[in-house]
Amino acid sequence: MILTVTLNTALDITYRVPGLRPHASHRVTEVTERPGGKGLNVARVLAALGHEVTVTGFAGGATGRALQDQLTHTPGVVDALVPVTGSTRRTIAVVDTATGDTTQLNEPGPSIAPTEWSAFQEAYEDLLRSSSAVALCGSLPPGVPVGAYAQLIRAARASAVPVLLDTSGEPLRRGVAARPDMVKPNADELAELTGAHEPSQATRDARRRGAHAVVASLGAEGLLARTPEGDWRATPPRRVHGNPTGAGDSAVAGLLSGLVEHLPWPDRLARAVALSAATVLAPVAGEFDRPAYEELVGRVSVTGVAAAA
């Protein structure tokens, strides 16, 4: 199975409100909820692609229970979240139905105790034994050491399990130094990591810092990949309009599924770009539009770039 790690899971709640006015009282007309956090989004897409997926990370309190209840209704995803005393965070997206704009309120998440972090590491090492690949996704909750991803990458490499890292800031910097098989930063995360604002140079720099392969997501322009097997640019056949929430997570699912299926890099990249675009096109944030994916995947342009370009 494929393992995804979400240390800062969330219950993602969406409220629809006809006109949001600060300091007024609003009747919410529609409430939707789903398990959230980047690794859970990646898992949902992997399951939709037909892969067996296990999710781990932390869950606690009433919100953690609500999240785990909902996971039982997500076909193909096995729940291996580790219990904690604190309460899993909620994120609330308030969609103004008059303008379509979204206001986001994000709870901080539970503080993880040292014993809880140790319990997680043990559970993770057990899960690695039956994993074909692992994705480490998202921010770290309070209490987890900033070098957490570096530790988890070393454990995966010791078990010979390919590991993909998708995070930002200092956890990314330390994680890259632990030599993950792949990182998938966006342009901002890459610039923060390397100090270089030009993706071509920044991706090369990120490889020098330790990542075996670097796949940068460049929004509507697709992906730029620097790998031991070669360097490519993958571009969607047309510009798509919609909600970009979850597009990066779908790209991770595309890369990871391509890796375990031993696809050549250009096919992995085409899949990641098509999934990403099909996620922007889906009416519900974070889902992907399957007919759009199937139409797009054969039409993504993947071109080799010179290693020094």
Place this chain on the structure above:
Amino acid sequence: MILTVTLNTALDITYRVPGLRPHASHRVTEVTERPGGKGLNVARVLAALGHEVTVTGFAGGATGRALQDQLTHTPGVVDALVPVTGSTRRTIAVVDTATGDTTQLNEPGPSIAPTEWSAFQEAYEDLLRSSSAVALCGSLPPGVPVGAYAQLIRAARASAVPVLLDTSGEPLRRGVAARPDMVKPNADELAELTGAHEPSQATRDARRRGAHAVVASLGAEGLLARTPEGDWRATPPRRVHGNPTGAGDSAVAGLLSGLVEHLPWPDRLARAVALSAATVLAPVAGEFDRPAYEELVGRVSVTGVAAAA
């Protein structure tokens, strides 16, 4: 014991946010949660005054479980909420720490099935047998008939249990016609019920419509009571500043505790006014400041008013 009924219970969540800007993303710096809905607030104050209280109404889904978990940590309050399939609503108060202003987001609440409403009525009639008084509080959730409070008042009267009604709109209008022992409208609710904007006339009119006693809450001016034993105005000794959330619920708790303790009306009114002011003064919305209450209760001015005044 005293019974409080909250058909539309809620989990009241407060977020503190440094500056709320529509269409931006916000990190919530502090999250607090407590069981909400008017009858639950009344129960908490009654318990703090040393009364045995049982709460009933509906609870369902993950939010209902979270609410019931928190009730187990509320000393003196017994949980007799009736399970429903739908999910209990959340209310979110977003407090802007820069300005102190609050933006409110209220979920609609679960739809109650006819069988759930019947199950509630049976449970309620059982609970009435051991009740010394009952308070019916707040709005009706979808699916509950608009004449619900009238039915519950008739059942209480059939069991010879004194009944207080605190609601608004059509449920208030129908409830008053069922002859409750007491109603506690605010000035707006009273004007909507009677069409009279002058409290003196409106309270007399509300009695004519069926309520044995009418206690109108007039904000900072205190209470105006029309009862079979006489008519009074009760005024706090000074104007208090703070958060008025829950002040009306504290007044209900004061009136109801005075009733079961067989206090004379002027003492009930003094208690209700002092509790209400002490709630405005408390740092946490819906709590009351006990030293302030004890200081204020002896200093409330209660004066008789002529029945025709």
